[in-house]
Amino acid sequence: MNFSNRCFSFYRATGELISSAVYLRDDNYIDGVYSQNEKKWKFENSHLQFTDIDGNVTTEFRTKIDNNKQLIFLGKFFEHDQDVWHILAENPWEYRQDNTHITNVIDTTYALLRQMNDTLGGF
Numbered sequence: 001m002n003f004s005n006r007c008f009s010f011y012r013a014t015g016e017l018i019s020s021a022v023y024l025r026d027d028n029y030i031d032g033v034y035s036q037n038e039k040k041w042k043f044e045n046s047h048l049q050f051t052d053i054d055g056n057v058t059t060e061f062r063t064k065i066d067n068n069k070q071l072i073f074l075g076k077f078f079e080h081d082q083d084v085w086h087i088l089a090e091n092p093w094e095y096r097q098d099n100t101h102i103t104n105v106i107d108t109t110y111a112l113l114r115q116m117n118d119t120l121g122g123f
Helices: 099-115
Strands: 008-012 017-024 040-044 047-051 057-067 070-077 084-090
Touching: 047 070, 057 084
Parallel strands: none
Antiparallel strands: 008 017, 008 084, 040 047, 047 057, 057 070, 070 084
């Protein structure tokens, strides 16, 4: 999958914004997230994964949604015992940095997941 020239926002599924400008570089490094948990990305078994610098998977995005050519990924964060989920949503061209974007992304994500009859496991 080609991520060149695509900018994403990265959220906790609670709606908390982690970063509004995330880039998945061609050399598999992640720009725009400054946590040690999200340094690199890769595809494993057709799933997008974020890893720490040592290659340990920290988030695995098992659900990919193509919402009118806007990519949205939903994934489980593995660093905590409780259920923690992340959303990686491609920023639309008309992106505005306000609460409207995250509300729309989360609402769209949940609606599309329900349509696909997926379980929300912990939401």
